[in-house]
Amino acid sequence: MAESTEIRTGVVAEPKKPESEKEPIFGKKEKILITDPLLDNNPITIQVLGVCSALAVTSLVYPSLVMAVAVVFVTAFSSLFTSLMRNIIPKPVRLIVQLVIIATLVTLVNEALKVLAFPVYKQLSVYIGLIITNCIVMGRLEAFAMANKPWRSFLDGVGNGLGYGLILVAVGVVRELFGKGSLFAGSPIAMNIIGPSNDTTQYWINTAADSGVGTWFGWYANNNLMVLPAAAMFVIAVFIWIQRSYNTKLVDAS
Amino acid sequence: MGEFLNIFIKSAFIENMVLAYFLGMCSFLAVSKTLSTATGLGLAVIFVLGITMPINWVINELVLIPAELEFLRFILFIAVIASTVQLVEMLVEKFSPGLYAALGIFLPLITVNCAILGGSLFMVSREYNLTESIAFGLGGGFGWFLAIIALAAIRERIRYSNVPPAMRGLGMAFLITGLMGIAFLSLTGIDPAVFAGWSETVAE
Numbered sequence: 001m002a003e004s005t006e007i008r009t010g011v012v013a014e015p016k017k018p019e020s021e022k023e024p025i026f027g028k029k030e031k032i033l034i035t036d037p038l039l040d041n042n043p044i045t046i047q048v049l050g051v052c053s054a055l056a057v058t059s060l061v062y063p064s065l066v067m068a069v070a071v072v073f074v075t076a077f078s079s080l081f082t083s084l085m086r087n088i089i090p091k092p093v094r095l096i097v098q099l100v101i102i103a104t105l106v107t108l109v110n111e112a113l114k115v116l117a118f119p120v121y122k123q124l125s126v127y128i129g130l131i132i133t134n135c136i137v138m139g140r141l142e143a144f145a146m147a148n149k150p151w152r153s154f155l156d157g158v159g160n161g162l163g164y165g166l167i168l169v170a171v172g173v174v175r176e177l178f179g180k181g182s183l184f185a186g187s188p189i190a191m192n193i194i195g196p197s198n199d200t201t202q203y204w205i206n207t208a209a210d211s212g213v214g215t216w217f218g219w220y221a222n223n224n225l226m227v228l229p230a231a232a233m234f235v236i237a238v239f240i241w242i243q244r245s246y247n248t249k250l251v252d253a254s
Numbered sequence: 255m256g257e258f259l260n261i262f263i264k265s266a267f268i269e270n271m272v273l274a275y276f277l278g279m280c281s282f283l284a285v286s287k288t289l290s291t292a293t294g295l296g297l298a299v300i301f302v303l304g305i306t307m308p309i310n311w312v313i314n315e316l317v318l319i320p321a322e323l324e325f326l327r328f329i330l331f332i333a334v335i336a337s338t339v340q341l342v343e344m345l346v347e348k349f350s351p352g353l354y355a356a357l358g359i360f361l362p363l364i365t366v367n368c369a370i371l372g373g374s375l376f377m378v379s380r381e382y383n384l385t386e387s388i389a390f391g392l393g394g395g396f397g398w399f400l401a402i403i404a405l406a407a408i409r410e411r412i413r414y415s416n417v418p419p420a421m422r423g424l425g426m427a428f429l430i431t432g433l434m435g436i437a438f439l440s441l442t443g444i445d446p447a448v449f450a451g452w453s454e455t456v457a458e
Contacts, residue, residue, distance in 0.1 A: 232276075
């Protein structure tokens, strides 16, 4: 039971070790910090943190990918800086200090995106700013970085950012593939997967009636429901369903 | 007055923060297990949103834009929100210890409720004036309050249903929210001002 609560909350107490004992830089414990949030302690499907942006930006894969990279950057470095300062931050004002750290990093990301990838920046609009209030960042700072050493906190930040990004991109793939028939639209490696080809766009699976596979796939049409934000809810619900069917330990008892 | 009501109704129902823009999902999903805590959190959100929106409007219009310091917007907005939440926390602790215990970690987490910061950022991008931003804050908060109460009531009922084990709790909450979002989609494009005769032209 104790083990399962530890998985749920993700709070791992720092082991007390004698000073002389040498800690490996990337040992088993460090590896767990990265791999655990990917599935068994995923920020979105298990911890229910950071859902807002997961819904709003995932209608296409490319913006979700950019968002995921931005979040990994912010979680990793905010954890690092908070952990470095953890002993000098006074308890009552810790939330404000953490928020200032996060807001500074997000401002950096915002300005960088404006320069490097303006079309995506326009597409993400307020959601880049909303990384500040993305509960994963704050949640990990409170639960982990305030009580752990910098390097471990950094890895925990990277792991949780990746776990978040994994779900984000997975939802993006499902929604774009079934909603628009393409993948990575808007990026340099845009792919058109399924749909009726015409003079301007060629699809890998051509569903136009006069093509070879068209006689078999002529019935296929894009699912417009997938483009709506609500579809992200259904896709994540299905992910939760699959994950909890395999790992029955995660089932909600109440 | 007409304009105020127009934006209030629009932001509460037609452009509902949770069900149309999916802002403030974390606490929306996590605190909606029982009706009483949901009500408390909803009221706190109305309060915080109603106070921070005009303050942020003043900071944005009178300090940031004249001084050309727009890149500091995130930091200043979040500082205003964090201090307001701290204030609310102290008030709730003093006047309603029961609610304080029930809300637990989610009271400080209102700070990181996307609906609050998202509201302020939408206010900037839509170029609202002071009255409009007050209406938007109160209306948005009211819409959030209604949505969380609706979800909490549904979740209390669904406890008596035979849900597949893996979908219990969180999974069903996601599905219900998705369905509610689709229901609210049918309201898009309605302009309350035209209905009530406050304005003659159809706003875009």
